[in-house]
Amino acid sequence: MLTRHSIDTVVRAALDEDAPWGDLTSEMLIPSAATATAALVAREPGVFSGSAVFESAFRQTNAAITVTLQVADGDAFAAGDTLAVVSGSARGILQAERIGLNFVQRMSGIATLTAAYVAEAEGTSARIVDTRKTTPGLRVLERHAVRDGGGHNHRFSLSDAVMAKDNHLAILTAGGLDVTTALRQVRERLSHTTHLEVEVDRIDQIEPVVSAGVDTIMLDNFSPADLRTGVALVAGRAIVEASGGVNLQTVGSIAATGVDVISVGALTHSVHSLDLGLDVVITPPPASVDLPIV
Incomplete structure (x- = not known):
């Protein structure tokens, strides 16, 4: 779950990395009392x-800087839209700009890609x-972004569920036990509260598991035809998850096989950050007024 503590911990580390002793450029060029307003604008x-x-x-x-959001997490936007307005200390805005952008660009990229996958699976029961x-x-930030895009989260960590893959099963059955007994x-x-998931890569492994x-x-890495066969063999006795070979061109056909879950590593490991910019809003000075000569 994304909490203020988890957010501030990650952001604090990023700020310390980026300006360990302050922002030398802004301190040299920008008066300490200067204020500014900047708009977070979508380029795409x-x-x-x-x-x-x-x-x-x-x-x-x-702490005196204010951020006024124009959209909410999960909202779609168009190129040119203003997503937020930042006002306050000019030095502070310039110092935090890159870190704020880095996070929101990546998270919005993940949400955008996830939404594209969800759209391809629309009309099926697949998550x-x-x-x-x-x-x-x-991870906590990227998982939140997946949910903003309409997706769902798998186990958060190795501590959350039992998920046996081929190497686990090879060791588990090395003593002579068959897979079912083991x-x-x-x-x-x-x-009774701990979830047990097992990976298979052949149809003949389904029934014993x-x-x-x-x-x-x-x-794992089943063709659409084999996925349909697998769903029929499981016959509702377990949740069926499809994994491997999933991309925007294949996810629709995979979803149509009747699987319950489609896991997509690309949502977080192959995403590109969206092009968002923080543009300082320049307020023109008031027009001069010609005063009468007295």
């Missing part, structure tokens, strides 16, 4: 995400979910 269309993170960069730099292929230290023993040791009473079975 997208879906907005990261409002609280953007605000945190300015608030932690100078688009992320993976653990996130930027180290930024997984049933795992199920018996788990609390589902028979063990798993909660989710992941069909």
Whole structure:
């Protein structure tokens, strides 16, 4: 969950990295009492995400700076739209600008890409979910951006659920136990609140895994035809997740096979940051008035 504490912790580290001893340029060029107003403007269309993170960069730099949002997280916008207005200390705005932009550009990029995947799966029952292929230290932000784009989150960390992949199963069954028996023993040791997911990469592995009473079975790198076969074999006994080979060209056909979940690593590991800019708003001085000569 994205909390103020988690936001401020990540943003504080970024601010300290970017200006460990202050912003030398602004301190040399900008009077300390100078104020400014700047607009966060979209250079390309997208879906907005990261409002609280953007605000945190300015608030932690100078608490008197105000950020007025023009859109909310999850809102779509067009090129040229003003997304937020920042007002206050000119030095503070300039110092926090890059960090605020870096976060909101990346998070909006993730939300925008996620929304495109969700649109391709529209009309099916498939959920688009992320993976653990996130930027180290930024997972809580990137996962929030996926939700802003209409997607859902997979397990947050290795501590949240049991997810057995091929290497886990190879070691688990090395003592001679068959997969079904080995997984049933795992199920018996788990609390009733702990989710058990198992990955398979062949159709013949499906029945032995589902028979063990798993909660989710992941069909990894299955063709659409094999996914349909897999969904029929599972027959509602477990959640069916599709993974591997998922892109914007294939996700629609994968969703149409009847799977419940489609996990997409590209949502966070192959995204490009949206082009957003922070433009200082220059207020022209009042027009001169010719006063009568007395």
